[in-house]
Amino acid sequence: MKRSMTSRRTNLMNYATYLLVxxxxxxxxxxxxxxxxxxxxxxxxxxxCAYSVMAVSLNLTVGILGELSLGHAGFMSVGxxxxxxxxxxxxxxxxxxxxxxxxxxVVGAIFAAIVGVLIGIPVLRLKGDYLAxxxxxxxxxxxxxxxxxxxxxxxxGFHISLLSDTTNLDPDGTLIIGGPMGLKSIxxxxxxxxxxxxxxxxxxxxxxxxxxxxxxxxxxIRDNRIAAESIGINVTKYKLMAxxxxxxxxxxxxxxxxxxxxxxxxxxxxxxxxxxxxxxVVLGGQGNMMGSxxxxxxxxxxxxxxxxxxTYRMLVYAIVLILVMLATNNxxxxxxxxxxxxxxxxxxxDEPGDGDEGKEAV
Amino acid sequence: xxxxTKLVEARREKALVPERDYDKSPILECVNLGINFxxxxxVDDFNLTIGRTEIAGLIGPNGAGKTTVFNLLTKVYQPxxxxxLLDGKDTHGxxxxxxxxxxxxxxxxxxxxxxxxxxxxxxxxxxDHNMSYNLFExxxxxxxxxxxxxxxxxxxxxxxxxxxxxxVAGVKAGSLPYGxxxxxxxxxxxxxxxxxxxLDEPAAGMNPSxxxxxxxxxxxxxxxxxxxxxxxxxxMSLVMNIxxxxxxxxxxxxxxxxxxxxxxxxxxxxxxxxGKQKEA
Amino acid sequence: xxxxxxxxxxxxxxxxxxxxxxxYTMVYxxxxxxxxxxxxxxxxxxxxxxxxxxxxxxxxxxGILLAVVVCTILGIVIEKLAYKPLRAAPILAVLITAxxxxxxxxxAALLLWSSNPKVFKPIVPTGSRITLFDGxxxxxxxxxxxxxxxxxxxxxxxTFTSKSKMGKAMRACSEDKGAxxxxxxxxNATISLTFAIGSGLAAIAGVLLCSAYPTLxxxxxxxxxxxxxxxxxxxxxxxxxxxxxxxxxxxxxxIFAKAYITTQLSDAICFAVLIVVLLVKxxxxxxxxxxxxx
Numbered sequence: 001m002k003r004s005m006t007s008r009r010t011n012l013m014n015y016a017t018y019l020l021v022x023x024x025x026x027x028x029x030x031x032x033x034x035x036x037x038x039x040x041x042x043x044x045x046x047x048x049c050a051y052s053v054m055a056v057s058l059n060l061t062v063g064i065l066g067e068l069s070l071g072h073a074g075f076m077s078v079g080x081x082x083x084x085x086x087x088x089x090x091x092x093x094x095x096x097x098x099x100x101x102x103x104x105x106v107v108g109a110i111f112a113a114i115v116g117v118l119i120g121i122p123v124l125r126l127k128g129d130y131l132a133x134x135x136x137x138x139x140x141x142x143x144x145x146x147x148x149x150x151x152x153x154x155x156x157g158f159h160i161s162l163l164s165d166t167t168n169l170d171p172d173g174t175l176i177i178g179g180p181m182g183l184k185s186i187x188x189x190x191x192x193x194x195x196x197x198x199x200x201x202x203x204x205x206x207x208x209x210x211x212x213x214x215x216x217x218x219x220x221i222r223d224n225r226i227a228a229e230s231i232g233i234n235v236t237k238y239k240l241m242a243x244x245x246x247x248x249x250x251x252x253x254x255x256x257x258x259x260x261x262x263x264x265x266x267x268x269x270x271x272x273x274x275x276x277x278x279x280x281v282v283l284g285g286q287g288n289m290m291g292s293x294x295x296x297x298x299x300x301x302x303x304x305x306x307x308x309x310x311t312y313r314m315l316v317y318a319i320v321l322i323l324v325m326l327a328t329n330n331x332x333x334x335x336x337x338x339x340x341x342x343x344x345x346x347x348x349x350d351e352p353g354d355g356d357e358g359k360e361a362v
Numbered sequence: 363x364x365x366x367t368k369l370v371e372a373r374r375e376k377a378l379v380p381e382r383d384y385d386k387s388p389i390l391e392c393v394n395l396g397i398n399f400x401x402x403x404x405v406d407d408f409n410l411t412i413g414r415t416e417i418a419g420l421i422g423p424n425g426a427g428k429t430t431v432f433n434l435l436t437k438v439y440q441p442x443x444x445x446x447l448l449d450g451k452d453t454h455g456x457x458x459x460x461x462x463x464x465x466x467x468x469x470x471x472x473x474x475x476x477x478x479x480x481x482x483x484x485x486x487x488x489x490d491h492n493m494s495y496n497l498f499e500x501x502x503x504x505x506x507x508x509x510x511x512x513x514x515x516x517x518x519x520x521x522x523x524x525x526x527x528x529x530v531a532g533v534k535a536g537s538l539p540y541g542x543x544x545x546x547x548x549x550x551x552x553x554x555x556x557x558x559x560x561l562d563e564p565a566a567g568m569n570p571s572x573x574x575x576x577x578x579x580x581x582x583x584x585x586x587x588x589x590x591x592x593x594x595x596x597x598m599s600l601v602m603n604i605x606x607x608x609x610x611x612x613x614x615x616x617x618x619x620x621x622x623x624x625x626x627x628x629x630x631x632x633x634x635x636x637g638k639q640k641e642a
Numbered sequence: 643x644x645x646x647x648x649x650x651x652x653x654x655x656x657x658x659x660x661x662x663x664x665x666y667t668m669v670y671x672x673x674x675x676x677x678x679x680x681x682x683x684x685x686x687x688x689x690x691x692x693x694x695x696x697x698x699x700x701x702x703x704x705g706i707l708l709a710v711v712v713c714t715i716l717g718i719v720i721e722k723l724a725y726k727p728l729r730a731a732p733i734l735a736v737l738i739t740a741x742x743x744x745x746x747x748x749x750a751a752l753l754l755w756s757s758n759p760k761v762f763k764p765i766v767p768t769g770s771r772i773t774l775f776d777g778x779x780x781x782x783x784x785x786x787x788x789x790x791x792x793x794x795x796x797x798x799x800x801t802f803t804s805k806s807k808m809g810k811a812m813r814a815c816s817e818d819k820g821a822x823x824x825x826x827x828x829x830n831a832t833i834s835l836t837f838a839i840g841s842g843l844a845a846i847a848g849v850l851l852c853s854a855y856p857t858l859x860x861x862x863x864x865x866x867x868x869x870x871x872x873x874x875x876x877x878x879x880x881x882x883x884x885x886x887x888x889x890x891x892x893x894x895x896x897i898f899a900k901a902y903i904t905t906q907l908s909d910a911i912c913f914a915v916l917i918v919v920l921l922v923k924x925x926x927x928x929x930x931x932x933x934x935x936x
Contacts (some may be wrong), residue, residue, distance in 0.1 A: 133872065
């Protein structure tokens with residue numbers, strides 16, 4: 001069967017991404033066993049995996065679906081809080097850490113997916129900047145809710161209250177979510193291996209989705225919504241599908257991320273975190289999953305590597321960010337890199353033709 | 363329901379149905395179709411009937427409302443008045459997507475391709491409605507995924523071969539030359555299995571030899587797929603050559619209908635195109 | 643009477659949001675970009691005024707003028723250095739750059755002025771209040787000053803954009819930059835002017851904000867910035883009256899939510915109202931819905 005050039009190139013790129021992740025895992029494992037890994041680096045391994053998953057999943061929304069989301073950390077938050085709750089609750093019955101972690105991530109993904117659907121139905125009707133601001137708003141609402149949520153568990157089951165702690169737990173009970181105090185006494189069961197596995201699963205899900213009818217439809221909608229409708233593609237359904245998958249993956253990542261620490265507050269998943277992940281996606285390239293992973297890893301390590309600059313590090317970070325954006329969008333550089341591209345692009349498709357569109361004139 | 367159908371029945375006009383149409387019933391009937399844009403009647407009292415395998419043309423000066431008719435048929439705009447019957451079924455209340463599933467596919471005057479997808483993917487995207495594997499089967503690559511993707515690949519190449527475009531299947535649609543983009547739009551529309559194909563200025567920007575080839579291709583498409591074609595076109599040689607019925611629109615109203623020969627001799631049409639001769 | 647006093651403080655807070663939202667909306671209208679650094683310009687303005695009045699004991703009016711001048715220049719410089727080179731770049735690249743500028747301003751402020759909260763000296767003495775209805779209603783003077791400033795700014799700006807030559811140039815640029823350029827309008831200068839006005843207004847907003855809530859830290863501008871942005875979208879981004887309506891409504895909703903529902907969730911309630919508004923009116927309260935041509 002004849003395979004086209006472009007799809008072969010895409011496949012190669014996908015395999016290279018898997019390989020990169022596996023190679024990274026191998027290098028770290030070797031370094032770790034030979035004792036060459038600093039304790040700071042060890043502490044960053046799970047966050048690197050979690051942020052990579054976040055970046056890849058956001059890239060599904062931004063790069064493949066073509067919608068700007070400023071509230072991706074909200075899904076991470078949902079995953080973290082529900083996943084940890086599940087893992088803690090399971091702690092009384094199951095001792096195996098990997099099983100609890102797995103259940104935690106699955107629960108986190110499911111709840112994030114549910115929230116994704118609930119948010120997606122209204123949000124995806126909007127366009128462009130309006131959609132972006134509403135995702136921002138949802139992220140802030142989720143943060144506000146978790147900051148005021150109290151969830152406790154005792155022999156009688158779960159107790160949930162909002163705004164003030166009225167859980168009235170038995171003496172043997174534990175308060176899992178304590179309002180502004182966030183998650184208390186999280187089981188720190190996240191491991192680098194589990195992070196790499198989650199990242200690989202995420203890549204498989206995203207790549208396979210992109211190369212299926214769903215991905216084709218989603219990208220068709222991104223490129224031209226009106227044409228997509230004209231060939232019978234159900235725009236709402238596919239947008240929601242991509243958005244929900246993206247949310248679910250972010251939920252799993254949030255669950256993994258939280259279980260790397262003993263405590264976690266909702267403010268950790270605020271607007272700034274959403275922006276941070278968006279920066280990974282933009283720097284790595286929209287639609288480029290390998291780029292997302294590299295950007296997420298590099299920018300997670302960078303602030304630590306800049307520790308020697310101490311107080312100047314965030315300033316340097318900001319300047320680097322601006323300069324990179326200016327450099328990558330410099331017209332001279334751009335034309336230099338794209339000179340190989342075909343130049344016989346068609347005439348401006350927005351050219352006014354047969355002025356039949358009476359509605360616009362009014 | 364019955365009442366409404368009867369009402370429409372009474373106002374149906376005689377179709378220009380070609381002899382080859384087996385049951386002599388039209389594929390498309392527009393009855394008293396109209397739309398107002400804030401008081402402006404962009405299309406008014408539009409009545410048109412198209413046979414099952416007819417090639418029909420919609421012509422008229424710039425701004426006559428031709429594309430608006432296409433937008434009404436495909437429900438980009440909901441009509442203010444009138445009824446559209448597709449294969450005898452009322453399309454009232456349907457949206458663009460449902461109308462496409464019901465059998466209308468179109469191309470656009472300003473080309474609207476999925477520029478970042480390959481030519482083959484553009485065509486396969488249009489087959490979405492005819493595929494049945496779900497999200498999870500796609501992600502887990504279950505047998506149904508492989509089976510349907512293989513079928514889609516083969517069918518896409520087959521459709522592309524009408525315009526001899528199999529060799530550019532892997533090229534990004536946005537980097538195709540202008541003429542090829544127009545042809546790809548037609549292939550993409552065909553991939554949705556329509557019973558009525560709407561072509562909005564298919565020959566725009568093509569040179570005479572390309573136009574001649576396009577004419578042959580449109581006929582081939584009609585003969586192979588046994589479908590109706592309605593096209594908007596300014597190239598009179600194309601229109602007069604391949605259309606069996608013509609409808610002339612001016613200021614949103616039909617000023618003439620008939621065979622190309624009738625239209626060419628119609629004084630109202632000549633006036634619409636060339637303006638009224640001044641009495642000296 | 644408590645209802646009335648809540649309403650007045652809501653309008654006052656909303657006036658501040660409206661003044662900030664103006665900066666967002668004008669820049670969006672003309673440059674089609676979300677200037678996320680706008681909130682941090684507010685913070686810079688407040689710091690300048692703080693140092694002028696507290697450290698160097700200048701009169702409040704001088705402090706305000708100084709803040710306006712510095713922020714106006716800052717706005718122009720930011721536009722020239724960071725945004726102008728990206729005029730043709732994708733929206734996302736500009737957005738990330740704006741976020742970079744925002745981080746830069748916050749961290750520069752952190753280095754220059756430390757993270758210790760500064761107690762802002764209000765431009766009107768605290769405690770000066772006006773009592774009405776036999777002492778049943780007491781309004782602080784700063785509240786009235788804020789509302790009055792907002793009204794004056796609104797009237798001035800509306801007159802400017804509708805009557806003056808430069809204001810008309812601004813509106814022309816926001817409709818169609820290419821056509822405006824062909825008509826001999828200096829598009830770059832017009833965009834610079836927009837940034838200058840927006841940033842100058844941000845300085846005023848910063849002073850008013852810190853006079854009402856006198857704790858000043860490098861992140862002071864961030865949350866009001868986001869909320870004012872919300873207000874701009876609320877009213878219909880790109881529309882000047884929309885910024886006023888959106889700002890006032892948001893302020894009133896926030897104060898009412900705090901007073902009658904719960905303080906902790908007041909932000910969440912504000913954002914929830916925004917979402918509901920956008921679902922009913924996808925282009926905001928006073929925004930224009932633009933249909934795509936087919």
